[in-house]
Amino acid sequence: MPVRRVGIALKPNKPEAGPVVQDLIAWLRQRDCEVVLDSEAAAACPACGPGRPRAEVVAQADLIVVLGGDGTILAMSRSMGEREVPILGVNLGGLGFLTEITLPELLPTLEAVLRDECAVSRRRMLAATVRRAGASAGEYEALNDFVITKTAPSRIVELETVVNGEYVTTYRADGLIVASPTGSTAYCLSAGGPILYPTLPALVVIPICPHTLTNRPLVLPDGARIEVVQRSAGEDVHLTVDGQVDVALQHRDTVVVQRSPHAITLIKSPKLNYFELLRTKLRWGER
Incomplete structure (x- = not known):
């Protein structure tokens, strides 16, 4: 062009x-x-x-x-x-x-x-919807990652995770990262996640400091639909978009993450x- x-x-x-x-x-x-x-x-x-x-x-x-x-x-x-x-x-x-x-x-x-x-390198974006009481409370896009964390340093958060309608586990951790291949070399990498080739059609889910020895990063096809339910009542929990946009989450809010229809092209x-x-x-x- x-x-x-x-x-x-x-x-x-x-x-x-x-x-x-x-x-x-x-x-x-x-x-x-x-x-x-x-x-x-x-x-x-x-x-x-x-x-x-x-x-x-x-x-x-x-x-x-x-x-x-x-x-x-x-x-x-x-x-x-x-x-x-x-x-x-x-x-x-x-x-x-x-x-x-x-x-x-x-x-x-x-x-x-x-x-x-x-x-050029074409990079797929991620999309997230915060659902509250059965309705959308916000829609967001990210190039790198969506991160769910709590504010209090001495507390852990419980995050019930479902992939394509199938229950995976309830993470008890400092938080959870859902990253794109582009984001696999960002916060994901520091949290012990794998490096994904940037054009690989995949997503990765990484618990942050999980309170168990068996929770490990999970690599999924990029068509997966990931639902994360905030199960910690009375905790100050947030969704962060690419480390730049902060969204407060309420108890029982569900964050739905999937591949965005949009992509960017980097030279x-x-x-x-x-x-x-x-x-x-x-x-x-x-x-």
Whole structure:
């Protein structure tokens, strides 16, 4: 697909990135590309033009350049909806596992994108519905994971878990993670979960510090419907979406997680394959 209009999204509170935004806009306009800025990019470079809500950027752009870190990619992914606009993630500091492209690689990679010579990776989203008293109390999407945890550090939570209508177990743990393959290298990894190849059609369920030796991560086909019932009365329990959105859960609330109909397309690094990313970013396999 030809790229005529490029959206630029910036990590919040990053005023020092103003010159990067300005140089990128000049480079794109030299190649007859229109530019749409999100509010953060416009705030960092007031002379570059007006800022728009991210939903408008998504609606208008043929390509979105995300300047920031993985958190910026996660936030942008939840704004995509049905539009699978390719995302070029540029790491401006930190780990940058999803933002594979370094700043020196930005313009050469963009040149390849404009020539339609780039490699991409399609990542499926997750969808969750919170059901309360038989009705929906909220619907959410995540790229990485949904996490159910309690607030009190000295208490555990009871989470009754059902897959495709079949009872699995009631976890007594600090919490529960339901992750996508993309999210398997995030909180899931720290909690002892497996690394899933990012395009694998699967989901993974990981108890957080379970109060038993036999509860282990559970890998499921991505068509599975996972229902988690909050069974701890009087406890402060929350659902967290991609580590960014917090939802309070009541006793007997059910969180239903399944594959979302939506996906995002990430432009891949021209220099690193997935396993090189694991070794470089996560020091996988080192002794």
